[in-house]
Amino acid sequence: MVDAKPSRGVQRREALLQAATDVFLEQGYAATSIDAIIERAGGSKRNIYSEFGNKENLFTAIVAANAAKAVAALAIEEIDARDLRSTLTVFGHRLMDIYMSPSLLGVYRVIISESQRFPALVKKFYNQGPGRASARLAEVLEQARARGDIETADCVKAADHFVSMIRGNLHLQVLVGLRSPPRAKEVAEMVESVVELFLRGVTAR
Amino acid sequence: MVDAKPSRGVQRREALLQAATDVFLEQGYAATSIDAIIERAGGSKRNIYSEFGNKENLFTAIVAANAAKAVAALAIEEIDARDLRSTLTVFGHRLMDIYMSPSLLGVYRVIISESQRFPALVKKFYNQGPGRASARLAEVLEQARARGDIETADCVKAADHFVSMIRGNLHLQVLVGLRSPPRAKEVAEMVESVVELFLRGVTAR
DNA sequence: CAGATATGGTAATAGGCGTTACCAGTCAAG
DNA sequence: CTTGACTGGTAACGCCTATTACCATATCTG
Known part of the structure; x- marks a missing residue:
């Protein structure tokens, strides 16, 4: 909208980011060579180094971009909080869709693999991803408790439990390639x- | 060819396995060099290659050994199934202890990282680990349902939910190094x- | 149109790693 | 004590890969 004409540099940058995303998230950091990215993006290695400086910078750029993209879908501001069941259902569906998307599966693999090499990246990822989802849900639960809809000792823990069930064994199985992502x-x-x-677990009886 | 000296060979094999476990589970497969293992184990590279043949074989050996060790603690045969709450509590504690042990954390990292390179290893790991835990718990839940203690549509799904809550965001945070393992x-x-x-979620009301 | 400048591609550099060849020291037997 | 097989350590090989130097090409200006 604002950028009516994507300059050459921006276009090239986008192409590199896209190719790097594909290869990094599929193969992992160590197994990905600069040559493999170039083969997919076209152009030459020179472009990567003049644009990103080195391999690490390119990696952090693509991980941050993909994590942010996934996080954007997690807002539940507009959800009608008065009907907790439908709120949880909609939220659960969104979480599941995001967790099962190829890009976020790749981000998970790569974040877990390279966590000790890129601790800052890990922190950003968690705080904007699972941490944020859980925190936002906790707020919703607090409101529900204030209305007396639910009765639970610790809304933060309860939110964690919900998110953890959604990202459960199914997610683990898909993550390690034991099965394909679930259908609708x-x-x-x-x-x-x-x-x-x-x-049933949180509702007053 | 018959091995004339078992004790020496076995000792050396154990030392190599221990050192390889330490380095592989901490650094990951790709980042671990044969030199690093030797530096920790003593001796020379020659030992590794005459004992295991190559790096991949050594890796699969240590992963399988550590996964099996963890699995051994998961038996819940002896748990008194008549008191579901205490059964779940004991089982939950065991699961948590295992999931938070350094060795299984390392196995998780490495399994997730190298899943596409070692699919057979992944399958064995999952079937003996999370899959088995969930399956065994499902049996316990079936019995409880048969007695009328609980009322739930799908005991298999319920077991998955329980296991997933135990291995929840806390496990993820420890896995990626965002925090240290929880205290008792x-x-x-x-x-x-x-x-x-x-x-509360599965009990009849 | 012509020259100056920025940009992209090729190939060289340098270092690391898995794997193996070769040599030295060790232990057993005669 | 001598000899011979064997085990363990050092160093070399070959391959791969991140990074950069250098040259060709395209783009822009006067």
Whole structure:
């Protein structure tokens, strides 16, 4: 909108980021060579080094970009908080969709693999990703408790439990390639199962 | 060819496995050099290659050994299934202890990192680890349902939920080095919170 | 149109690593 | 004590890869 004409440099930068994303998130940091990125992006190594300086910078750039992209979908400001069940269901679906997206699966693999090499990246990722999701959900739960809809000792812990159930064994299996991502029907069943158990677990009786 | 000296060979093999475990599980597969293992184990590279053949074989050997060691602690045959709350509490504590042990944290990191390079290893790991834990718990839940203690649509899903809550955001944070493993008090609080939510979630009212 | 400058591609550099060849020291047997 | 097989350590090989130097090409200005 604002940038009516994407300059040559920006275009090239985008192409490099896209190619680097594909290769890094699929192969991992160590197994990815600069040559492999260039082969996919076209151009020459020179472009990478004049644009990003070195391999680490390129890596952190693509991880941060993809993590941020995923986080953008996590806002639940507009969700109608008065109906907790539908709120949780919608939120659960969004979480599941994001967790099962190829890009975020790649980010998870790579973050876990290279966590000791890039601690700052890890911190940013967690705080904007799982941490933020859990924190926002905790606020929603606090409101529900204030209304008397639920009765639970610790809303922060409860939010953690919900997020953890959504990103459960299914996520782990997909993450390590033991199975393919679930189709819509299976996602719906899983979310519903989680919401059901969670609601019964936190609802006053 | 018959091995005429078992004790010496076995000792050397153990030392190599121990050193390789330390380095592989801390640094990851790609970042670990044969030299680094030798530096820690003593001796020379020649030992590794005459004992294991190559780097991949050594790696699979140490991962399988550590995964099996962790799995051994997961048996819940002897748990008194008549008191579901204490069963879940004991089981939760065991799971948490194992998940938070340095060796299994390392196995997780390395399994996730190298999953596409060693798919057979991944399969074995999952089936003997999280898969088995969840399956065994599902059996316990089935019994509880048969007695009418709980009322839940799908005991397999419920077991997955329990295991996933135990290995939740806390595990992820420790896995990526964002925080140190929890102390006994925090573990107990977390397990209790999970058991409470889970029991209320599956209990008939 | 012509020269100056920025940009992209090729190839060289330098270092690391898995793997193996070769040599030295060790232990057993005669 | 001597000899011979064997085990363990050093150093070399070959390959790969991040990074950079240098040259060709394209883009822009007067």
